[in-house]
Amino acid sequence: xxxxxxxxxxxxxxxxxxxxxxxxxxxxxxxxxxxxxxxxxxxxxxxxxxxxxxxxxxxxxxxxxxxxxxxxxxxxxxxxxxxxxxxxxxxxxxxxxxxxxxxxxxxxxxxxxxxxxxxxxxxxxxxxxxxxxxxxxxxxxxxxxxxxxxxxxxxxxxxxxxxxxxxxxxxxxxxxxxxxxxxxxxxxxxxxxxxxxxxxxxxxxxxxxxxxxxxxxxxxxxxxxxxxxxxxxxxxxxxxxxxxxxxxxxxxxxxxxxxxxxxxxxxxxxxxxxxxxxxxxxxxxxxxxxxxxxxxxxxxxxxxxxxxxxxxxxxxxxxxxxxxxxxxxxxxxxxxxxxxxxxxxxxxxxxxxxxxxxxxxxxxxxxxxxxxxxxxxx
Amino acid sequence: xxxxxxxxxxxxxxxxxxxxxxxxxxxxxxxxxxxxxxxxxxxxxxxxxxxxxxxxxxxxxxxxxxxxxxxxxxxxxxxxxxxxxxxxxxxxxxxxxxxxxxxxxxxxxxxxxxxxxxxxxxxxxxxxxxxxxxxxxxxxxxxxxxxxxxxxxxxxxxxxxxxxxxxxxxxxxxxxxxxxxxxxxxxxxxxxxxxxxxxxxxxxxxxxxxxxxxxxxxxxxxxxxxxxxxxxxxxxxxxxxxxxxxxxxxxxxxxxxxxxxxxxxxxxxxxxxxxxxxxxxxxxxxxxxxxxxxxxxxxxxxxxxxxxxxxxxxxxxxxxxxxxxxxxxxxxxxxxxxxxxxxxxxxxxxxxxxxxxxxxxxxx
Numbered sequence: 055x056x057x058x059x060x061x062x063x064x065x066x067x068x069x070x071x072x073x074x075x076x077x078x079x080x081x082x083x084x085x086x087x088x089x090x091x092x093x094x095x096x097x098x099x100x101x102x103x104x105x106x107x108x109x110x111x112x113x114x115x116x117x118x119x120x121x122x123x124x125x126x127x128x129x130x131x132x133x134x135x136x137x138x139x140x141x142x143x144x145x146x147x148x149x150x151x152x153x154x155x156x157x158x159x160x161x162x163x164x165x166x167x168x169x170x171x172x173x174x175x176x177x178x179x180x181x182x183x184x185x186x187x188x189x190x191x192x193x194x195x196x197x198x199x200x201x202x203x204x205x206x207x208x209x210x211x212x213x214x215x216x217x218x219x220x221x222x223x224x225x226x227x228x229x230x231x232x233x234x235x236x237x238x239x240x241x242x243x244x245x246x247x248x249x250x251x252x253x254x255x256x257x258x259x260x261x262x263x264x265x266x267x268x269x270x271x272x273x274x275x276x277x278x279x280x281x282x283x284x285x286x287x288x289x290x291x292x293x294x295x296x297x298x299x300x301x302x303x304x305x306x307x308x309x310x311x312x313x314x315x316x317x318x319x320x321x322x323x324x325x326x327x328x329x330x331x332x333x334x335x336x337x338x339x340x341x342x343x344x345x346x347x348x349x350x351x352x353x354x355x356x357x358x359x360x361x362x363x364x365x366x367x368x369x370x371x372x373x374x375x376x377x378x379x380x381x382x383x384x385x386x387x388x389x390x391x392x393x394x395x396x397x398x399x400x401x402x403x404x405x406x407x408x409x410x411x412x413x414x415x416x417x418x419x420x421x422x423x424x425x426x427x428x429x430x431x432x
Numbered sequence: 433x434x435x436x437x438x439x440x441x442x443x444x445x446x447x448x449x450x451x452x453x454x455x456x457x458x459x460x461x462x463x464x465x466x467x468x469x470x471x472x473x474x475x476x477x478x479x480x481x482x483x484x485x486x487x488x489x490x491x492x493x494x495x496x497x498x499x500x501x502x503x504x505x506x507x508x509x510x511x512x513x514x515x516x517x518x519x520x521x522x523x524x525x526x527x528x529x530x531x532x533x534x535x536x537x538x539x540x541x542x543x544x545x546x547x548x549x550x551x552x553x554x555x556x557x558x559x560x561x562x563x564x565x566x567x568x569x570x571x572x573x574x575x576x577x578x579x580x581x582x583x584x585x586x587x588x589x590x591x592x593x594x595x596x597x598x599x600x601x602x603x604x605x606x607x608x609x610x611x612x613x614x615x616x617x618x619x620x621x622x623x624x625x626x627x628x629x630x631x632x633x634x635x636x637x638x639x640x641x642x643x644x645x646x647x648x649x650x651x652x653x654x655x656x657x658x659x660x661x662x663x664x665x666x667x668x669x670x671x672x673x674x675x676x677x678x679x680x681x682x683x684x685x686x687x688x689x690x691x692x693x694x695x696x697x698x699x700x701x702x703x704x705x706x707x708x709x710x711x712x713x714x715x716x717x718x719x720x721x722x723x724x725x726x727x728x729x730x731x732x733x734x735x736x737x738x739x740x741x742x743x744x745x746x747x748x749x750x751x752x753x754x755x756x757x758x759x760x761x762x763x764x765x766x767x768x769x770x771x772x773x774x775x776x777x778x779x780x781x782x783x784x785x786x787x788x789x790x791x792x793x794x795x796x
Contacts, residue, residue: 104689111688128689129682135706136690359678372678390682 058101058141063382066094067170070351070378077350078177087353091122091376094385101140104132105384122353122376123364127388130161133320139164140382150206152319163206163319166382171322174379175210176217178349182326183280183313184251186334189220191243193236195254195262198224206319207282211253220248231258233265240271249276252305256283260292263300272306278330279305282315283402298343308333309343316346316402320387322379323352328399345399351378356395362388367395370403437498440527440557445489445774447551448520451544452481458551465543466516471671472630479667484628485517486774493775500776501528502785504574504596508567510587511545512579513538515633519545523561524774526576533561538579569595574785576600581795588791596785600777601795603634603738606730607766610744610751611643615652618743621767622716623659625741626699627667628770631712634738635762635769635778638710640718641726643750649703649720650692657694657701660714669698672713679711687717707733723753730757738779741766 069085076083085093099106099116108126109116119125132138134152145166152161165171184190192215199205199212215222223239225232236252243250250273259281273279279301283294292300294314302309310333317324325346331337348354355364356371365371373393376386392403453459459481466477489497507526511519523545526533537545545563552558567587569575571594577587581601588597607625609618625637640656642649672680684700687693691704699714707729708717721729730737739762744751755763760781762772772778782794 107689108685111685111693126685129685131682131686131708132689135686135704135708360674360681362681388682388685390678 058145059097060141062097063140063166066090066097066381067167070094070170070381071173073378074174074177074349074351078181087351087376087378088120088122090378091125091385092116092119094378094381095119095122095125097381098140098383098385101382103138103140103383104128104136105138122386123355125376125386127362127374127376127386128384129388130318130320130390133161133163137162137164138320138383139166141166148209149204150209150319151204161319163322163383165322168209170379170381171209172213174323174349174351175213178324178326179210179214180218181349182328182331182347183278184218184249185331185336187249187276188218189248190218191239191246191248191250192219192222193239193243193250193252194222194224195226195231195236195252195258196224197226197229207255207317210317210324214253220246226254226258231261231265233262236262237271240273244272244274249278250274251278251280253280254282256281256292256297259297259301263304266304270304270306277305277307278311278313279307280313280315280326282317294344314346318389320380320383321352321375321377323349323377325349325352325354325399344401345396346402347399352376354393354395354400356393356400357388359390367397370394373400373402434495434498436531437501437528438494439554440531440560441489441494441497441524443552443554443557444520444524444527444548445487446553447548448485449487450551451547452485452487454478454481458547462544462547465547469541469543471632471673473668473670475667476628476630476670480517480628484770485520486772489774493773496775497524498528501525504530504572506530506532506534506569506573508569508573508575509533509535510567510575510577510579510583511535511537511541512583513540515629516541516544518578518633518778519548521774521778522576522578523548525777527557527560529574531560535561535563536565536567537563567591571595574598577791584795585792588788588795591788593788595788597788597791598777598785599782599791599794600634600779601781603736603779603781604639605635605637605739605741605769606639606641606737606754607637607741607743607769608726608751608754609640609642609652609766610742610748612748613744615642615648616655618766619652619655620659621743621765622656622741623663624767625769626660626714626716627663630670630672631714633770635772636712637741637766637769638712638716639707640716641729641750641754642718642720643722643744643748644720646703646705646720649718653692653694653701653703653716653718656716656718657696660696660699660701660716664697664699664714669714672698676711676713680713680715683708683710683715683717721750723749726750727753727757730754734758735781737761738781739764739769739772741769 073083096116146164148165148168150163194211199208202208225235298312301312310329313330314327315324325348328347329343353376355374357364357374359372373389373391394401450456450458451462467474507530509522509526549561575597577599584599584601607622687702694701701716703718710717743766762780
């Protein structure tokens with residue numbers, strides 16, 4: 055018999071928020087990551103969201119688990135065809151949709167409480183993107199969140215702008231990037247001491263570069279860029295290194311101030327490259343531009359794509375992610391994103407492209423039309 | 433003119449008969465070559481040669497094939513890999529259309545087309561065919577293009593104007609089980625469609641839609657799993673590469689979480705109420721649905737579906753809806769999906785030759 059225990063869920067949310075705060079203060083959290091992850095998994099299995107079937111298939115008893123890495127991970131594919139939520143639909147506060155469609159369906163994350171999501175995003179965003187500023191001028195290459203409330207990226211950017219914004223400019227309207235709006239916003243902000251941050255999806259930045267041509271938009275000494283990758287057929291494709299250099303050049307910034315984010319609709323947490331903190335001499339152990347740093351409440355493992363067993367650092371596998379903020383959905387998520395774990399973080403190598411073309415049989419990816427990394431939000 | 437075309441096609445069919453016979457020298461040699469080439473198991477190669485070459489076309493089928501093929505001064509054939517028997521139909525269509533046929537083979541599947549042409553007894557027919565590594569059609573000539581959608585786009589974008597193209601992109605099959613069908617018989621027949629080529633052909637069923645309730649779908653899935661298990665002992669699955677195995681892992685966990693899964697050696701049968709796309713390698717997704725739901729589910733897949741296998745009556749509501757939704761596909765009874773008559777291309781999604789620009793638009 056499965057049921058959703060609201061009080062238990064609320065208690066877990068509170069403990070996750072405490073974990074976030076304690077770990078960011080450098081304190082030893084009262085809960086260990088493993089213990090909290092397992093408790094969340096037990097809560098999810100008891101609620102009948104479907105994850106209990108993965109436990110059963112592996113002959114695992116949820117309450118006997120001790121390590122987060124033993125929790126069966128829910129494939130991201132499932133989010134596209136099944137409601138992955140412990141609570142009933144009438145308790146949904148917000149539903150985020152993936153941008154890509156899969157045979158007519160979209161991946162969804164159903165949130166009963168948005169506070170944990172918001173808190174985690176703010177804390178890690180501040181740590182990785184703007185540890186040196188209380189207020190920034192936000193220029194967002196995305197449609198206003200109010201008009202696209204199903205976008206998790208829009209939700210996060212809207213919250214960042216509202217919480218940490220000296221000003222906020224949404225530069226995409228009616229599916230068109232408005233270069234004039236970007237130029238005007240930069241011009242207005244340049245005289246102010248608060249730094250300018252331009253944030254959005256990679257394809258939007260490509261449109262911006264195309265519109266700019268040989269012109270540049272100097273963001274000033276403290277300017278920075280946050281881009282979250284993936285093109286999804288919405289712009290020409292540009293490799294990560296070229297895009298980073300082009301953006302640095304266009305905004306007259308050092309390349310270290312162009313930060314990539316790794317997030318996905320199915321997760322409540324995000325990872326960022328550590329290059330900006332390194333540039334600010336804030337001493338991250340790993341600062342290579344292509345290394346992503348996950349927050350303490352999120353673990354990224356490279357696993358073998360067939361056995362789903364964890365593989366040693368340095369070897370390429372697909373990303374299995376344990377995210378404590380996914381209290382009411384799936385605390386362990388199995389992606390198809392290829393990664394290499396390394397000291398301090400992980401490298402993202404793109405999405406597993408699926409089986410290579412053979413014969414005239416259509417490939418799964420060909421049908422799904424999702425060859426771009428699934429981990430990137432709209 | 434038709435008689436000449438018929439003579440050329442039949443010379444090719446006779447060559448195929450020679451290769452299909454395991455007792456001929458050519459039959460032995462092609463088996464060795466195909467087994468060495470992979471990815472099918474030895475039994476899989478033998479099954480393909482014995483059961484899935486069109487060795488005995490009727491007069492009527494040949495008439496239709498020649499009619500459909502039309503006429504061209506020169507046909508350039510670009511073949512795909514792995515479903516090697518497809519070369520017979522591709523070359524038959526080319527020879528029905530022209531006395532000048534140039535073939536560019538896939539690097540991964542060169543054995544069968546060469547052996548097929550080498551086995552043609554009539555030298556005047558064999559001399560019509562030449563092999564090449566390049567593709568240089570001139571205005572007014574035709575290109576018969578087989579392969580993945582990316583190949584369609586890539587090749588079409590390099591063709592000069594004035595060339596006509598008959599594109600046959602990638603695809604898959606679905607099976608539809610009407611209310612009047614016997615699910616046990618249907619499951620046995622579907623197993624016969626799944627096993628050949630380990631589902632690497634565009635005629636292979638990957639999804640089975642069952643009219644009725646979920647329990648009926650479960651019943652079919654169980655029987656299908658048993659039937660596949662019995663067949664894999666006779667015809668083992670061949671080589672599956674790591675990417676195919678990874679897709680299978682994801683498919684299996686998805687089925688486990690939202691439905692039921694029956695593992696069958698290297699393959700699997702999943703039952704879930706949502707539409708899933710299983711990977712190749714003898715993986716099948718079974719779902720129960722009604723006519724309205726089926727039409728909605730199939731709409732985004734229309735371009736990907738090349739064939740429909742039917743069990744039951746054409747008036748069964750689900751069957752009727754699927755066939756009206758997918759009007760430009762080859763329709764066969766289940767159990768015969770991999771044995772289409774030699775009456776034209778297996779893929780009926782594009783019926784007339786088109787310009788290269790049109791191909792790029794179609795496969796964008």
